[in-house]
Amino acid sequence: MSEQEDKMKISVEIYNRTYTIVGSEPKEQVEQVAQLVNKKMEDIHDANKHLDTTKLAVLTAVNTMNDYVKLKEEYNELLQLIEEDK
Amino acid sequence: MSEQEDKMKISVEIYNRTYTIVGSEPKEQVEQVAQLVNKKMEDIHDANKHLDTTKLAVLTAVNTMNDYVKLKEEYNELLQLIEEDK
Numbered sequence: 001m002s003e004q005e006d007k008m009k010i011s012v013e014i015y016n017r018t019y020t021i022v023g024s025e026p027k028e029q030v031e032q033v034a035q036l037v038n039k040k041m042e043d044i045h046d047a048n049k050h051l052d053t054t055k056l057a058v059l060t061a062v063n064t065m066n067d068y069v070k071l072k073e074e075y076n077e078l079l080q081l082i083e084e085d086k
Numbered sequence: 087m088s089e090q091e092d093k094m095k096i097s098v099e100i101y102n103r104t105y106t107i108v109g110s111e112p113k114e115q116v117e118q119v120a121q122l123v124n125k126k127m128e129d130i131h132d133a134n135k136h137l138d139t140t141k142l143a144v145l146t147a148v149n150t151m152n153d154y155v156k157l158k159e160e161y162n163e164l165l166q167l168i169e170e171d172k
Contacts, residue, residue: 017140081168
């Protein structure tokens, strides 16, 4: 790949459909992320078998975003601790 | 609500559909998370107008999971810094 072209296309399978992910993340990371999303969709499906795939995917996004927001709070608390320690 | 029943049902609207979120998170947090997911779906739609809603939702989940994984790495690095400093 040329220096100008640092975006890559990576194909992953999630919930029986193929997705082309465009970005600058390493292939291994994209594949790991896809597996995590697939696993979370399966877990939510197991707990709510009546959900269609769109609702399942939206709830997976909500669930992950909630984890992100909580981790971000913890991250900011850690940062503050480090600042106070200086 | 009784002490035994600390799980709440909160209704939110994401991408023109209503979702009932069951959990112990505060209402404000659930609504904030739903807004963030809705915003990310709109952004991905703006960049890829041909995507159907399911693909859009899955890509939103992938995008959010990627942010989570990266933040988790940074969080662990901070933790390690604090440990080394002790």
